[in-house]
Amino acid sequence: MSEKIDPALPKVELHLHFEGAAPPAFIRGLAKEKNLDISKIFTEDGGYAYRDFWHFLEVYEAATSTLQTPEDFHRLCLAVLEDRARDGVVYAETFLSPDFCGGGDVSAWREYLHAIEEAAAIGQRDFGITLKGIVTAIRHFGPEKSRPAAICAVETKGDFLTGFGIAGDEKMHHPKDFTWAFDCAREAGLRLTAHAGEWGGAKSVRDALDYLKPERIGHGVQAIDDLALVDRLAEDRVVLEVCPGSNVFLGVYPSFPAHPVDKLREREVIVTLSTDDPPFFRTTLVQEYEALAKAFSWTEADFRAINADAARAAFCDAATKDRILQIIEGRA
Numbered sequence: 001m002s003e004k005i006d007p008a009l010p011k012v013e014l015h016l017h018f019e020g021a022a023p024p025a026f027i028r029g030l031a032k033e034k035n036l037d038i039s040k041i042f043t044e045d046g047g048y049a050y051r052d053f054w055h056f057l058e059v060y061e062a063a064t065s066t067l068q069t070p071e072d073f074h075r076l077c078l079a080v081l082e083d084r085a086r087d088g089v090v091y092a093e094t095f096l097s098p099d100f101c102g103g104g105d106v107s108a109w110r111e112y113l114h115a116i117e118e119a120a121a122i123g124q125r126d127f128g129i130t131l132k133g134i135v136t137a138i139r140h141f142g143p144e145k146s147r148p149a150a151i152c153a154v155e156t157k158g159d160f161l162t163g164f165g166i167a168g169d170e171k172m173h174h175p176k177d178f179t180w181a182f183d184c185a186r187e188a189g190l191r192l193t194a195h196a197g198e199w200g201g202a203k204s205v206r207d208a209l210d211y212l213k214p215e216r217i218g219h220g221v222q223a224i225d226d227l228a229l230v231d232r233l234a235e236d237r238v239v240l241e242v243c244p245g246s247n248v249f250l251g252v253y254p255s256f257p258a259h260p261v262d263k264l265r266e267r268e269v270i271v272t273l274s275t276d277d278p279p280f281f282r283t284t285l286v287q288e289y290e291a292l293a294k295a296f297s298w299t300e301a302d303f304r305a306i307n308a309d310a311a312r313a314a315f316c317d318a319a320t321k322d323r324i325l326q327i328i329e330g331r332a
């Protein structure tokens with residue numbers, strides 16, 4: 001029998017795509033207001049509809065096409081934080097893409113970011129959630145577009161915008177094509193994370209580490225096929241942003257019990273837990289915890305430890321980190 005995990009357990013979520021966390025009802029409402037017909041991306045029950053990962057990217061972009069103005073992103077932020085509050089999330093980081101917010105133009109991006117930051121402040125007040133932003137380059141948009149994305153990040157880094165990363169189709173391009181963007185962000189003091197090892201195999205994790213030198217890896221789970229790499233992750237304290245439900249839903253692994261997160265943890269890799277694009281994968285963080293508790297007999301103590309690790313790996317200032325750790329460890 002697995003232990004029942006309290007749904008209200010305070011949680012830290014580090015790997016969440018902003019548009020990918022958009023509740024379908026919110027996107028449907030926005031499409032209606034703007035007279036956009038995107039009905040084909042929804043199933044009859046109102047969820048997002050798609051066949052596989054590559055179709056998912058298409059549907060994702062169609063959903064994103066409804067998000068056009070800074071005001072839209074402000075409202076999206078509140079909708080996303082409301083969902084996080086339901087999951088007991090107390091601290092979250094979200095991937096933001098200047099490609100979707102002003103097309104990579106710095107002054108346009110500034111307006112979008114300002115609108116999101118204002119909503120984050122409301123979210124802090126109303127839901128008690130601290131939100132930080134990570135600018136991500138979109139890998140399948142190509143290396144050229146990663147440069148303005150990095151410049152947007154550098155120009156707007158601050159209390160809210162604290163990181164830089166890369167997401168998108170791992171089969172396109174090589175990490176070495178994005179070193180300019182990562183070096184630029186690193187030199188400006190931004191914290192770094194890179195998607196790798198979701199689809200690309202262990203080698204993609206190794207390449208991301210070698211060329212982009214991130215402190216966290218998005219997914220990274222396929223590192224499990226190369227134990228020397230697993231040991232390197234553990235020794236170098238590289239943090240994995242693991243999203244088990246996303247991997248199972250997209251068929252990277254057939255089931256939760258078959259997912260390598262438990263083995264990675266046993267080999268002392270620092271793992272954290274997130275939902276990636278939750279409404280697209282029909283998941284919530286509460287559901288993830290339930291499924292993991294069942295698959296690996298993880299207890300509430302395991303989840304507290306994982307959340308404490310996530311707080312320590314957060315891209316925020318020391319005072320925020322301490323405050324979040326106190327909440328997680330039940331001292332606040």
Ligand SMILES: [Zn+2]
Nearest residue numbers: 167195218276
């Ligand atoms: Zn992701």
